[in-house]
Amino acid sequence: MEIFKYLETYDYEQVVFCQDKQSGLKAIIAIHDTTLGPALGGTRMWTYESEEAAIEDALRLARGMTYKNAAAGLNLGGGKTVIIGDPRRDKNEEMFRAFGRYIQGLNGRYITAEDVGTTVADMDLIHEETDYVTGISPAFGSSGNPSPVTAYGVYRGMKAAAKAAFGTDSLEGKTIAVQGVGNVAYNLCRHLHEEGAQLIVTDINKEAVQRAVEEFGAKAVEPNEIYGVECDIYAPCALGATINDDTIPQLKAKVIAGAANNQLKETRHGDQIHEMGIVYAPDYVINAGGVINVADELYGYNRERAMKKVETVYNNIEKVIEIAKRDGIPTYKAADRMAEERIERMRNSRGQFLQNGHHILSRR
Ligand SMILES: NC(=O)c1ccc[n+]([C@@H]2O[C@H](COP(=O)([O-])OP(=O)(O)OC[C@H]3O[C@@H](n4cnc5c(N)ncnc54)[C@H](O)[C@@H]3O)[C@@H](O)[C@H]2O)c1
Numbered sequence: 069m070e071i072f073k074y075l076e077t078y079d080y081e082q083v084v085f086c087q088d089k090q091s092g093l094k095a096i097i098a099i100h101d102t103t104l105g106p107a108l109g110g111t112r113m114w115t116y117e118s119e120e121a122a123i124e125d126a127l128r129l130a131r132g133m134t135y136k137n138a139a140a141g142l143n144l145g146g147g148k149t150v151i152i153g154d155p156r157r158d159k160n161e162e163m164f165r166a167f168g169r170y171i172q173g174l175n176g177r178y179i180t181a182e183d184v185g186t187t188v189a190d191m192d193l194i195h196e197e198t199d200y201v202t203g204i205s206p207a208f209g210s211s212g213n214p215s216p217v218t219a220y221g222v223y224r225g226m227k228a229a230a231k232a233a234f235g236t237d238s239l240e241g242k243t244i245a246v247q248g249v250g251n252v253a254y255n256l257c258r259h260l261h262e263e264g265a266q267l268i269v270t271d272i273n274k275e276a277v278q279r280a281v282e283e284f285g286a287k288a289v290e291p292n293e294i295y296g297v298e299c300d301i302y303a304p305c306a307l308g309a310t311i312n313d314d315t316i317p318q319l320k321a322k323v324i325a326g327a328a329n330n331q332l333k334e335t336r337h338g339d340q341i342h343e344m345g346i347v348y349a350p351d352y353v354i355n356a357g358g359v360i361n362v363a364d365e366l367y368g369y370n371r372e373r374a375m376k377k378v379e380t381v382y383n384n385i386e387k388v389i390e391i392a393k394r395d396g397i398p399t400y401k402a403a404d405r406m407a408e409e410r411i412e413r414m415r416n417s418r419g420q421f422l423q424n425g426h427h428i429l430s431r432r
């Protein structure tokens with residue numbers, strides 16, 4: 069990978085490599101675009117096959133956050149961190165504190181939160197070193213674990229997508245295939261079960277599957293069987309790139325609506341599912357509930373207000389589907405258009421100099 073060429077092609081602002089021998093920290097902070105505000109995005113801890121794979125993931129996820137935050141109407145730019153390591157084995161207090169100091173060094177250009185492999189407890193350790201972290205314990209006046217709120221947003225967005233495909237947003241009696249029943253999808257399954265949906269689930273973690281079977285009467289299938297099951301809706305809630313050349317020919321669903329980031333392996337896969345008549349709820353629009361929730365901390369966290377904002381996921385999915393229909397384009401392109409237009413409008417409106425609190429000579 070030619071990194072600078074890639075950064076230039078997709079307009080990245082900054083990439084920070086963090087190395088701390090003492091704690092074993094190896095992290096990559098990618099800041100994609102701060103036109104709308106400071107870059108906010110979670111920290112993922114994962115065992116990557118190579119350093120190149122970790123860099124690519126950080127970059128892709130950071131850009132996704134720019135689009136997610138813009139489409140959600142937040143005044144935030146996009147960034148993301150990946151920490152290279154096994155979250156079950158390699159975590160320690162020193163690591164997250166060292167990482168917190170790196171974040172502090174960015175002086176507010178980047179604000180972090182949870183992602184796959186990190187928890188509220190990890191965010192609390194980061195908070196020992198910096199205020200630029202959200203999703204810390206509610207005891208600090210924070211919003212805590214974002215996953216249940218993300219799940220609620222996905223549930224609402226799924227209903228909006230179902231309305232476009234089936235003429236009603238009721239999920240009662242619908243069969244929904246859920247890939248990965250971790251933090252977000254467990255909570256999603258609870259909402260779906262309460263509404264009377266039939267669930268088919270899979271996970272590489274057998275305990276997670278068992279919990280969904282016992283609590284929600286879900287049917288369990290092997291990880292590689294989930295794509296081909298008879299269902300109305302496929303909900304990818306594990307990792308990214310599961311909509312690809314191998315899986316698309318197996319799909320029976322009329323709707324794809326799930327929590328995972330970067331669901332399309334390549335954009336052409338978005339074109340392909342569009343041509344097949346599948347209603348695709350773009351990943352970064354439907355899974356914005358978590359970031360909408362943590363972003364509320366910037367105003368002094370209020371759960372009720374945050375949950376009201378999360379309701380907008382339903383409207384945003386409707387809006388994207390409307391744009392797609394109006395312009396005759398796939399929904400993933402419609403979502404990009406919506407996000408890019410907002411960033412562009414804000415960039416242009418800042419072309420004029422206006423005094424904003426700080427006297428421009430105040431540092432003299
Ligand atoms: N947590 C949030 O608030 C949030 C917000 C936005 C997006 N997301 C995205 O949603 C997805 C899920 O996040 P999460 O917080 O629930 O993570 P998680 O780690 O709690 O859950 C993911 C689950 O997927 C399973 N899994 C991994 N590979 C699999 C495979 N090949 N087949 C089947 N199962 C597999 C894991 O065992 C795990 O149970 C991620 O892509 C994440 O980036 C999460």
Ligand SMILES: CC(C)C[C@H](N)C(=O)O
Nearest residue numbers: 110181182183214358359
């Ligand atoms: C809670 C959020 C700041 C980050 C979340 N992991 C996401 O991808 O949206």
